[in-house]
Amino acid sequence: MNCLLCGTQIEIDFNLRELVLPMKIKKRSICHQCDQEFERLGGIRCDGCGRSQKSIDLCEDCQKWEHQVGFVINNRSAFEYNDAMHEYMKQYKFTGDYRLRSVFTTEFEKLISKQQPDVIVPIPINKSTWQTRGFNQVTGITSNLRLIEALETINGSKETRQSKKNRAERMSSKQPFKLSGDVEITKKISHQRALIVDDVYTTGRTIYYAANLLLTLSPMSISSVTLAR
């Protein structure tokens, strides 16, 4: 098995337990060196967006959100959005290497289940992305979980990609989503702990738009998890 990111052969060091006991060996899709490039988030972080800081008080950006929308979403991210993560996203999303979806699945799903959600709502992608990319990067990563696709994109709402905009442009973008027309789906959200999953948390704009919509379905709580921030 070769590393999906750098292409070198992956060396596996078995420990004694793995050698002796009849247990399932964890499959690795990237090599140790590449794995170390990614920075896992932990320690003390902002109670809102989950960024690493000295106290658990709300960071400046989250205070602004509280002021603007009246609530703060509790977001947790698995990784820092560093150079390695940037490269990974480029290869996975923009080049479209769908094999990379499994690289962080285990860790990401662990983080999701830690939040103990009742329903998990992925951020959708628009029609033209379906035609070119062919997959939703969020549902790709969380392949083992049951997702409730309660959100849809509004047609033609997303002319330029989020990643090509600067902060000011992102913050001023319009609501890109609408609720799914299927009542069966939207019914599942009410009085449940809903969790929004996305790939990257940058300004929070996308997630707050999604949360705003889901709030109309009167869930018990809303929080979010992203792969990187």
Added chain:
Amino acid sequence: MDNLLYGRRLTKGELPIGFVVDDRIEISPSVTIGDRMIRCHRCNSMTAKNIASLPNNQFFCPNCMELGRVSTLTNLYHVPEPNDFNADTHPLTWDGQLSALQLNCAQKVDECMRDKKRHLLWAVTGAGKTEMLFTAIANSIARGERIALASPRVDVCLELYPRLQQAFAEQKICLLHGRQTESYEYRQLTICTTHQLLRFYHAFDNLIIDEVDAFPYASNPQLYFAASQAVKPQGGCLYLTATPGENLMAMVRKKELSISYLPLRYHGHLLPEIKLKLVPSWRRQLGNKKLPGSLIQTLKQRLKNKRRFLLFVPHVADLSSVKEGLERQLKINVTTVHAVDEKRLEKVQKMRDHEIDFLVTTSILERGVTFPEIDVFVIGADDAVFSTAALVQIAGRAGRSVSRPTGDVIYWISSFANNVSDACAQIRFVNRKGRKLQH
């Protein structure tokens, strides 16, 4: 804009925005789905469905992603090559002279390209291959043909480009490789990396592939396919190499490929032969920061006589311990280079400028660099990182100048591995042929 697709096969993403698809353009699917595998029409590789799958029963090819992904969602756009050129009848502006031997070979190359043959030219390192191509390329341009000169390595392309541009001053040459920012232009003569050939389809009347044996072409069936389909069905293909691998030689034996040799260097001398020294425990010694006594003796002698040399080691990790050992045992300053060394070019330039007398290096300096009058040493030549081709190329760094056409090539090995004995055999083989020509 019209000629963008001539002889090429591109996906929609590679076409400019607003490109009008008219009925001259042939549209074909880029991936076909089989029972268990899918086949990519651009790189011809087969991939298991479970690896190549996208949601909604779509599939993509994971093997040629560096050129942009192709999938069942994309089509390939192609216009057959029309050879729409104003052929220059005397494009060659080079006025250098070829030696009698080179001239002989140049004629052979010219014949092959005229008859659109598949041919292998086995010319030793430092034979002056590029110059021998000039007349053949000139004649081909005069016939109005489209020609490409491809190489697996970017550095080779970057080195060839100015030389050819100088030799064909009136021609505009298109240079293509993965790291460039300039856009593609439709030209009669193209210089590109072998990966870029995947974007061409039945485009060239003659394709020349330089350094066929170099990584990654040698072991990559995808690139063999790229070359074969970039050429027109009746087109010719010329392979140039100093160290043909097993694949090419098998094609020669099956008579799929004709072959000619240039076993002498441009100065008419044979290749220096490899001397082997067996040091079974050098790795253990290196652990104690010590190098084999024979190596130290040899280096001392070279330093005393002011003879310059290159010392190759198998791995980047070995550089520091070899450096430490040498500095301790010889009391000199040691400069090391490797592929990701930031000061690599600077250090190589210092060696060129005679500011330093030797370099300790990994195999990055195996080809494409010329330092006159040097000796070449390798420690641990039997290591698997050195392919036979690499060892022959390394040996070929010695004796490249007229002022000192011979040089010492000594390999320290811990065992007689196949790569080493094959390399020695290859050099002896061309030298046998060379001796016949000398007399």
